[in-house]
Amino acid sequence: MSDKLTFHFDVDGESFVSAGQASVQVKKNLRELGLPPEVIRRVSIAMYEGEINMVIHANGGVADVDVYEDKVVIVLDDKGPGIKDVALAMQEGYSTASDQVRSLGFGAGMGLPNMKRYTDDMVIETVVGVGTKITMTIRL
């Protein structure tokens, strides 16, 4: 088996309510593929945090989960404002989320750190004013 399997999701930027749906669907698909529960959980957390980020900061975007024989790759792509200082954004507790977003219980500054923690590899490509593309890899 050489080819990959792709699960594609459009993340709606309008709604906090639907944020997290892609993560739940990915979990379901990975269970059907018979991946170990721990891998499924890591993918699900990384995916969830990424989804929320896209809703909070970038008015949505697209998420692709590629499953290979030996790894799961999550690619989150948005046309948001970009990240000015990636090192700062990676610090736990740092957040540029608005007060309104925080009042909903989001914007704790744990999104990117958690995404890094639960994946084996994370690459952030970002251009201010153009968008952000985050590629996360979880090895099987």
Add this chain to the structure above:
Amino acid sequence: MKETRHSVVLDKEKCTGCTSCVRRCPTEAIRIVNGKAQIDPDRCIDCGECIRTCENNAKRAMCSKFEHYLHYKWKIALPAPTLFGQFNGLDDVDEVLQGLLDIGFDDVYEVSKAAELVTAYTRLYLKSAPVKKPVISSACPVIARLISLRFPYLKDNLLPILPPMEVAAILAREKARREHPELKDEDIATFFISPCPAKVSYVRNGYGGYKSHVDVVVGLSDVYFLLLGAMKRGRTPTLTGESGMIGIGWASSGGEATALLNDSYLSADGIENCIKVLDSIENGNIPQLEFVELNACPGGCVGGVMTIENPFIAKTRLQTVRRFLPVSKNYISPDEIAVPGEFVTDEKPRYKPITRLADSFGESMRMMAEIQKLRNTLPGIDCGACGSPTCRAFAEDSVRGVAGDRCCVVLAQKRAKEENDA
């Protein structure tokens, strides 16, 4: 693997194949095959949603009839506190306890009494050293089974203390042996009066390797009608209720959690809501909590499908019953520092990857690709006419080879029209 035995049965005569239950089932366990609803026992979690939703009353919970077990010398009723919420104008649970004796039970051991002990022990457990938080209640068997099938990462969060029904069964039997030394073990039987089919399945299947201490499960609705007649006679109660507000409070959602006197808790009810909460806990997307109470039925156990009364009315009635009761009638000694072994189970639900497509990863990948391809050719309106809950599920059934001769009605119609036009 031993097959799980469930407690929902179908009345084939009444089933019209209408797909209501198919679309409502939270684990997509039901299909319409040859015009009748069919449940996949591996996927069923006994939540009773299909019984609740069936307009033709074609689904019912299967449980034992009290009349069939009269040969036991010492029959002990274990009434779920939900029972006390079923009677109009009831002030005092003693009337119900007497009614249970009048219909033929030899003794009554309130499950709410055992619930107060479980509450006290849960408080101890929450304070004990390495405990994985949030602790998730294990009282609702549907939730425990759901975790084993879908949330294996959370299995260590489940409260390892036996549910009140089990604790009641153990203590009731001990009491009978103590007070009636002439009785042999096989003379005694404990009868749980259940609001839901999930408890029936729990007693039949056990929990992991744990075997239930309850001997017979009778339906609350069956006992209700026997009781009505007996209670009308209005005999002076000879038993006195032995549970307080806390124990009775377990019947509705939030009762178990609030009893812990700890404000760091969450309680949710209704199976879909519970699934959402579990997804959130698994994703770490929930504030730090000590305790999570989840009830599959809307409103908690008062919403069980074997109850008579509307869950909200039952809850209101229980408020009346609780009004004059002390907070709790069952305490543990301050010297107790650990939960007694007989009330603890080391058993964890075993993870069963039941939705896995194939044994090998490669084959699963191939099948998944095929499902995605097929899914894209389907109309995507999830009408259910094929007998599967969604177009996605139908694609999956087809690729798994279990769709048989079921087909997509919308596609067939489209094809017929095209042939006509041609």
